[in-house]
Amino acid sequence: VGGGPAGSTVGSLLRKYNPSLTVAILEKERFPREHVGESQLPAVGAVLHEMGVWDDIEACNFVVKLGATYTWGKSQEPWVFSFIPRDDILDTPRPAPFEGWRKRVALQVDRARYDDILLKHSAKLGCEVFEETGVTKVLRDGDTILGLVSSSEKTFKGRYYIDASGNIGVLRRAMGVPIDSPTILQNVAFWDYWKKQGLNVELLEEKAIRVQVRSVPFGWLWYIALSDDETSVGLVCPSSYFKDCGKDAETLYKEAIQLEPLISRLLTDAAATGDVRATKDWSFLSDRAYGDNWFLCGESVGFADPILAAGMTLTHSCAQHCAYTILELERGEHDASWLREQYNEIQRKRIQQHMKFADYWYSANGCFTDLQEHCSEIAGNSGLKLSPEEAFRWLSNGAIDDNVGQVGFGGFNLAGVKQVQHRLSHDVSGKVVYRIDGRNVFKLRTEGATEKVIARVEAGEVRPVRALERDGDVLVLAGAYLLVYDILLKVKKVTDFLSLLKAEIKLRGTPGEEVFLYRAAMQCLESMAARGWVKTSTDPKLPLLRMDTPEEGEYIFSATGDGISLG
Incomplete structure (x- = not known):
């Protein structure tokens, strides 16, 4: 139910891996249709490539997104978050294949065209697409769906039913x-689209661009370039502020733009459509994501505040997992209840973690001068401490891993998360502390943990992976985590650890990947130490391990000029 990115992704992957399946997609509107949510994270590209739709999307020449520039934190000084180091950005002709540096960046898309391409692609793969076909009634017996009655009075029946209808949650x-x-993040968003010839040219870096995220006293603005000449500009603010300010949406929207120097300058002489759209950006989470023969998928499961631009990433990855789960149910090789519960646990946890990170961003933003009481309430509600070390421990409670076996979250690796803490910290030093820095003995601490099996989705399959669980925190024994875990089963001293790590990386890595694998392993070691899976200590006879996060790094650094990073 729903032909947006969630529905088209599920449908495409089901048909790709099992062409014998009959898949129907019911979409209440006629595509193309306008939709907000243009900014993506790098993880989306891999799903598009897997679906087989990358080339069609790339042919549209959508804007390549390198990251974002923020005014957010303890001052109004702009700073930059980059998906990749500046030196890795190449002037690659387009359309480009899904390889090299393009696998590590993202897109900013016109959702009308983007969603239409995805839906048409699912039809090419054999899905039966019914546009302008809403669901008017759900036939059910307890927790089992028996069929769906459409607006055309036709009844659709199947073995599985998927709610990909977005936050409206038809089946939910x-x-x-x-x-x-x-x-308590209950925000509203107002946005419009602006055009002017050459509107975004000065923001370009090697024909790519960064989203502008700009704080104003009562909220924040997004500036998402959709082409050289068009941009989406939106305001997000607390619904309570909008209700109490006594201004209509258009007035408040225009006021916010005038308060932000860069955006107001960029929009000089640009023409807006004049139709200021509005929506509720209320974060929510469903109590469960599946039933006897049905699944919630994408935003029908839950919604996290858009500050991290994670909506499309969560939707595509959730849809991928949903499709894989159904494929495995059809194969019958894994326990059905385990497959369903893993889908429920993993997808709900991802949304919860994005909510938690959003809480941190809002509570730590000193630029919200009109919202300080609101920010303090967010911090108090979540039990958040704003010192960098305590904040990281809070954020990493239950892990900060978007992908099984890797340290990463919302486009940030662990170093990026640490650098964000430095930018947002309100303590005196703002120093970011690594638990493993200045240590040289690392001992596994697994006492009190129980073994469990979790799901890892890959290449059309759900694969069981060993994990340890203690006090609600799950240590996944896969990827770089497994590498570190296996080495620490053998050695404790830093010299022995590094020697074995380098030897293993040499065996496993391909040319050019060694540095990446080494960094990933060290970040996993830090994550394990911060979460109590590794006890660190110091032996005066051994050299010390040094690991820190510079204020100006490859991925997060101060912007130049009036906030545009120009090199």
Whole structure:
């Protein structure tokens, strides 16, 4: 139910890996249609490539996104977050294949065209697409769906039903699934589209661009370039502020733009459509993501605040996992209840972690001068401490891993998370502390942990992976985590650890990947230490391990001029 990115991704992957399946997609609107949510994270590209739709998307020449420039934190000084180091950005002719540096960056898309391409692609793969076909009634028996009655009075029946209808949650509501709001982030968003010849040219870096995220006293603005000549500009603010300020949406929207120097300058002489759109950006999470023969997928599972631009990434990855789960149910090689519960646990946890990170961003933003009481309430509600060390421990409670076996979250690696803490910290020094820095003995601490099996999705399959769980925190024994874990089973001293690590990387890595694998392993070691899986200590007879995060790094650094990073 729903032909947006969630529905088209599920449909395409089901048909790709099992062409014998009959898949129907019911979409209440006629595509193309306008939709907000243009900014993506790098993880989306891999899903598009797997679906087989990368070349069609790339042919549209959508803007390549390198990261973002922020005014956010303890001052109004702009700073830059980059998906990749500046030296890795190449002037690659387009359309380009999904390889090299393009695998590590993202896109900013016109959702009308983007969603239409995805839906048409699912039809090419054999999905039966029914546009202008809404669901008017869900036939059910307890927790089992028996069929769907459409607006054309046709009844659709299948073995599995997927709610890909977005936050409206057609099946979620019909099946009586409660939703919760674990955060007090209840925002509203207002946006419009602006055009002018050459509007975004000065923002370009090697024909690519960064999203502008700019704080104003009562909220923040996004500036998402959609082409050289068009941009999406939106305002996000607390719904309570909008209700109490006594201004209409258009007035508040224009006021915010005038308060932001860079955006107001860029929009000089640009023409807006004049139709200021509005939506609720209320974070929520469903109590469960599956039933007897149905699944919630994408934003029907939950929604996290858009500050990290993670909506499309969460949707595509959730849809991928949903498709894989159904494929495995059809194969019958894994326990059905385990497959369903793993889908539920992993997808709900991802949304919860993005909510938690959003709480941190909002509570730490000193630029919200009109919202300080609101920010303090967010911090108090989540039990957040704003010192860098305490904040990282809070954020990493339950892990900060978007992908099984890797340290990463919302486009940031662990070093990026640490550097963000430095930018947002309100303590005196702002110093970011690594638990492994200045240590040279590392001992595994697994006492009190129980073994469990979790799901890892890959190449059309759900694969069981060993993990350890203690006090709600799960240490996944896969990827770089498994590498570090296996080495620490053998040695404790830093010299022995590094020697074995380098030897293993040489065996496993391909030319050019060694540095990346080494960094990933060290970040996993830090994550394990911060979460209590590794005890660190110092032996005066051994050399010390040194690991820190410079204020100006490859991935996060101060912007130049009036906030545009020009090199």
